């Protein structure tokens with residue numbers, strides 16, 4: 001008999017029962033909340049006179065609406081102020097730990113969870129945010145949920161959900177110089193499509209994945225949802241346990257490892273589907289369209305609409321019209337107006353190090369606005385201790401405070417008009433970065449930094465790029 | 468127990484395009500709110516009005532279809548952000564059922580937990596239904612969850628949706644909190660069995 005994969009094992013351990021609808025009732029080990037998708041859930045609890053069942057299993061931070069420059073209270077934006085106040089009141093009323101600005105631990109929820117050691121192998125993790133799969137990097141089963149489920153989890157610490165199938169994605173070989181986890185996940189989404197993962201959890205493995213750092217594994221898992229997979233994970237190993245050692249919420253290190261080892265996929269585990277690819281052939285990737293699957297290698301040619309599968313043509317035509325690009329062009333040399341380095345995809349210390357290394361000793365091109373937004377206050381502190389902030393500011397980048405910022409532009413950081421931005425975030429949707437006509441190119445931190453210096457998209461390999 | 472939903476009948480509104488993401492259904496700037504009330508006004512806002520505030524002739528504003536309760540879309544409808552604000556905005560606008568060629572998973576789950584049937588039709592059937600709505604806006608569309616069909620007075624198509632969502636609507640358990648909360652003993656047993664809790 002074949003062994004089991006991690007998802008099956010974690011599911012078995014957390015399944016409370018089968019509901020009349022046929023869905024499972026799943027226990028949620030860790031629940032993370034933020035100011036945008038939680039106030040309505042608390043409102044529903046109050047309406048129904050329900051309490052919070054396990055307040056110690058929910059943690060809160062503020063990230064989406066928070067300003068990244070002047071943070072004096074009340075915020076200039078009264079709506080943002082109101083949302084933060086609602087979160088402060090709700091967390092204090094129900095006894096939920098809140099990592100606010102004063103705590104020094106505030107940041108993007110998917111950066112804060114892991115760095116505090118809240119995220120651990122074998123857990124089930126939910127958050128009212130679609131990039132929750134980030135936590136899967138630690139061998140947790142983590143997924144984004146809607147506000148009604150936030151309500152359910154607060155009330156019962158469980159939710160109704162159908163067990164997904166598992167697709168194993170094996171990435172053989174090693175990533176070439178200048179190519180990172182961001183390029184890998186963009187390539188996977190490009191290959192399998194933006195809805196190729198529908199109904200699946202993605203298990204990432206193989207030599208290229210195992211040799212990634214924890215931060216890179218988070219970048220990889222983070223964008224699973226952009227490929228349609230609500231869950232993405234990497235089996236826990238030494239790298240995972242080393243990274244978690246000594247983190248504030250890791251109370252019993254040995255038992256955490258024991259649980260991770262028990263939950264990880266068996267060597268002979270069976271999968272519903274498998275996909276194999278070769279890392280050594282990958283290039284730095286750049287998106288050209290209005291979803292993350294519309295992506296090419298930096299020196300690749302934009303596809304003819306007719307050459308695409310039939311169901312992608314209409315979106316491609318819309319993308320060309322919106323972006324103002326043409327089939328047959330390459331992304332190399334596209335002039336950019338804005339650079340955004342940050343987000344739950346690429347706002348961690350190693351991301352900032354890579355960007356700083358590329359930017360060091362250079363200057364941001366005239367006319368380009370370049371923002372570096374650390375993923376959390378802890379990331380900011382560590383980066384400042386290494387002098388990264390100085391490298392950035394000396395090169396002409398703005399060094400901001402922690403938050404989601406221009407990833408979705410619910411705070412004051414926004415594109416203007418049709419500006420073209422090279423961004424390390426995860427979505428290039430129409431209007432995503434705050435201007436209804438703004439345009440986004442998704443790239444890795446190195447590629448974003450190089451674009452800021454050159455004022456255009458360049459190829460960072462082989463001393464191409466800016467040097 | 469929530470309301471039992473076995474079928475729904477109403478006029479349609481076609482929203483064409485694959486990969487319509489939730490950022491388009493409700494742009495993030497309208498999510499600065501602490502309740503869902505009033506979001507309907509901003510559903511598809513940036514597709515409906517341009518930056519100068521001029522209407523763009525979106526079906527949501529076109530008197531031939533505006534206010535119709537059955538939205539008919541294409542593939543991967545509701546992809547992207549998990550925001551429940553998206554189906555909440557549609558609901559607040561007056562949408563009671565959504566038909567598409569396929570749905571993003573979180574969006575379909577969110578619809579289900581609001582009691583909005585999210586029903587799947589084959590590509591060519593969805594296209595046919597959209598064309599019909601566009602040429603004859605008053606056509607009544609019937610969604611029958613028991614027979615899993617979508618029909619008009621003279622046509623019927625086979626439809627599908629995840630069985631668990633269908634059951635939850637049929638037995639009125641789509642508002643999940645009550646069902647989940649009735650099993651707290653079992654929940655506590657699972658919690659106690661986990662080494663990290």
Ligand code: SF4
Pocket residue numbers: 063064108109110129131343344345403404407408425426
């Ligand atoms: S950084 Fe962007 S994707 Fe990540 S949680 Fe914030 S808004 Fe969502």
